[in-house]
Each structure stands twice: as C-alpha cells, then as structure tokens.
Amino acid sequence: MRTASKLLMASAMASKGPTPGPMALLPPIPLYRRLLRAHRKHLPSEMRLLGDEYVKSEFRAHRNVDNPAHLIGFLTEWQLYAQKIEGDSWVGEKLDQAKIEKMSDEQLGQLYELMKAIQKRDADGETGS
Known part of the structure; x- marks a missing residue:
C-alpha cells in the first residue's frame, strides 16, 4: 500500500484545480483516522467497538497491497463509508x-x-x- 499511496497522494494533489472534479481520495492513514473519528462521534459504544475492530483489521490486511486498482477500490469504498457514517445516511440502508x-x-x-x-x-x- 505504501508505493500506491504515494501515487494516490500525487493524483489527489494534481486534481486540486479551479474546477471542482470528483472528490479526491484520502491517503490511507488520514482515511483510517477519519474512520475512527467518525465511529467515535456517530456510533453507539457497542457498534463503535465492533466497527473500530473491523476497520483496524481491514487496514492491517491491506497494508502491503501493491495493486493500484485494488487499493483505489479499497480506499474509495472506505471513504464512501466514512461519508455515510458522518451524515447518518447509513441507518436502515x-x-x-x-x-x-x-x-x-x-x-x-x-x-x-x-x-x-x-x-x-x-x-x-x-x-x-
């Protein structure tokens, strides 16, 4: 994930321009922190414990992924999940x-x-x- 995360950061920085484009992907560590913060802020304690353990195990399991397509898919889905948790749109979905x-x-x-x-x-x- 380390090599590909450098590519992601470079593409995220390159996409910052005057015209709003698709949302840039967060690099793995900031996204990981955002997920744990979202759990702390928006989930009941039992769900938070379960969610935190799941996030930690998934990020650990994908730590050494080198396939950029796989990494982009992984980060995209987790970023969408973070947005849903922060917006409470996940309830009943x-x-x-x-x-x-x-x-x-x-x-x-x-x-x-x-x-x-x-x-x-x-x-x-x-x-x-």
Whole structure:
C-alpha cells in the first residue's frame, strides 16, 4: 500500500484545480483516522467497538497491497463509508445487490461473520436488559 499511496497522494494533489472534479481520495492513514473519528462521534459504544475492530483489521490486511486498482477500490469504498457514517445516511440502508454480486467468496464469508456478530450483540443486549 505504501508505493500506491504515494501515487494516490500525487493524483489527489494534481486534481486540486479551479474546477471542482470528483472528490479526491484520502491517503490511507488520514482515511483510517477519519474512520475512527467518525465511529467515535456517530456510533453507539457497542457498534463503535465492533466497527473500530473491523476497520483496524481491514487496514492491517491491506497494508502491503501493491495493486493500484485494488487499493483505489479499497480506499474509495472506505471513504464512501466514512461519508455515510458522518451524515447518518447509513441507518436502515441495505447493501447494493450489484456490490454483493461482485464480492468474492472470502468477502461474502466476512460479511456473514459480521452479520453474525451484530446478531449476537443484539441478542446479548436483549437478554442483558
């Protein structure tokens, strides 16, 4: 991710001009910080813990990615997620079917594990009340 992040920073700086274009991607570390800040500010504590752990593990897993296309896709999706969290537009939103169809078996497995963790948290919250 280090080599490609330099390319991203260079392209982000080059896109700053008089005409507003597409939103520039944040480099990995500032985006990571933004995500954790958004969780702290906008999520309930249980969801924040789950979200923080997920963000940390995903960024760790993608630390050494060298494929620029993969890195741009990764950062783009996390940046869109940050915008949704900051704007509270994520509440009640369903996953886009086209994105689900593009997911690998591993990604679908991760999504399933995340769903199970959320269901377990909800079930524990109901029995603990």
